[in-house]
Amino acid sequence: MNAVQIRSAEQALSIGTWLIVCGAMLYSVLTVTPLMRAHTPDAWDWTAPILPIVVDAAVVIVVRLDSVLARLGGEGGRWPVVLRWMTGIMTLALNTADSALKKDLVGVAVHSVAPLLLIVTAETGLAYRRAITAAVTGLEERERAERRRREQEGRQRAEEAEQAARQRADEEAQRIREEREFDAKLAREQREHEAALAREQAEREERKEQAERERIAAVERAEREARERDEHEREQRRLARERREREAAQRAEHDRRQAVEKAAREQHEREERAERERAALLAAGPAEKQQEKELALRTVAAAFAAGLPVRQAAELCGWSTGWVTGRYQELRDTTPAQALEGAFR
Template identity: 65%
Template sequence: MNAVQIRSAERALSVGTWLIVGGAMLFSILTVTPLMERHSPKGWEWTAPILPLVVDAAVVIVVRLDSVLATLGGHGGRWPIALRWMTGAMTLALNVADSALKKDLVGAAVHAVAPLLLIVTAETGLAYRRAITAAQSARETQLKAERAERERAAAERREAQERRQREEREHAAQLAREQREHEALIAREQTAREDAARREERERAEARERAEREAREHREQMREQQQAERERLEREAAQRRERDRLEREQEARRQQQERAEREARERAALLAAGPVNEKLPEDKARLVVHASFGEGLPVRAAAELCGWSTGWVSARYQEHRDGTGLVLEGASS
């Protein structure tokens, strides 16, 4: 069944159910009201239709809410079942009570038709709606599976098409690459022929130049000897200058090492004094902070050694990290 047929069946079930409910309510009111008038206190006969209306209203609530829950696939539990059967039993009892009191079995059977039909219709409608809901769920599941299968098939077709396109692109690229290689081979052969021709021409030119060069070589030999002597003297002078430069660099490194050792001793002397109880002068405090930074001491330890706050010491540490601390230290010293 398609969705249109399912909706048509639901409408038919709903219309039929409410027709039966309406007819049973009307029949029940007409049947029970005379009974209630005879059993009401004098002067209160006008309240006779209230009881059948209340019972029938409960029947309407049960039928309506059961249809909604069945459509949603839910279940109300035991209380809706109890209310459904209680209202059905009450409707049945009220409808057959008058005939039963008169011992009229035929009348009791006739008046039992509408309540029994109402009870069975309520139960049957609930079962039908649950079955329709289950069928709809199964159909939706089937449709989802079919849609997923179609999507998977479409994805496979797209993948196959992309693979074919990729193979075609690779084949075209291979053909283009072979064409380029063939053209490159032709170009290399042409270049090789041109190189051979230029090489022959160059060899002939070199042969002519060789004869001229041999004539010049004799004239230049003496000049080259003189040039070699000058170059030897220049090399000796350059070697002397290099030795002097190395000696100067050695001396500079030695002085730098001595300065580093002296600074290390000065830092050790500043740090060896230990924590102080009062703030040192700023210039001396800067020296202590510089020594602490060089030794990798934490900010708090440097603050204890100079007596200044950790914030001030942190600022000096940041200056050293930024490269401005050395300038400040040189200015303070």
């Protein structure tokens, strides 16, 4: 069952309950008013409807507040139960009194239908609302657990992808190194082969003039020195590049550590300020008058973080327990760390 179906069920329950309550009230007023008029002095006949209206008003209060407490998952204690049954019994007694005095059992049975239906509806509606609240709470817990599971799976997939990317980068670097080593080996073999060919060519041309042999030898030495210089320069450039990369990495690591330390200090300072403010709010004692809304919100947040009951929090801020209960529920619905940070920021 989704949230729309739950709201529809609650709406149907509320509409049905109030239809029964309103019908029972109207029936009670029409039934009890003649009885009260018969037992009231003629000069005060106009007060006859007051008693059934007062009793029915108590019924409205009970039904309405029970629905609110059931939706919040709270318990009103012993007195709401006493008031609920007392108003039901009073309504039943007032509606059946006239028939009972006349010893009309059929009238007693007929006039007891509406009060009994009102009593049972009030108890059943309260049970239904508590069951719906428990079901909604369970559904929300399951949804939060599913969201946490999906977030954890997403983080795990991201870590696996990052690890795979690092592995591919390492493999690519290894392949490049192997290719470079292979190219260097091939170049050495090529140079050795060329040198062998040159020696063979020199042996075949021994009979050539000494000047030509010296010229060729000078050219070979120049080429060899040039290659060596090139290799030396490439090696120096490579070493310089690696040194610059290491220095840049060290500077980046140093900057990152400084940023982390700074963030940690700022977080610690914010937590200390929040703790001092919370302690000051709790140490102020019961409020002599109702605090301003912003100060009352901070006081309620401090009491919630300290685990104080709703009544003590209401005494500290000077607001009603119903208002404090609503703020406690809002704080429970959010992440505790975020709620306290938002309250003391």
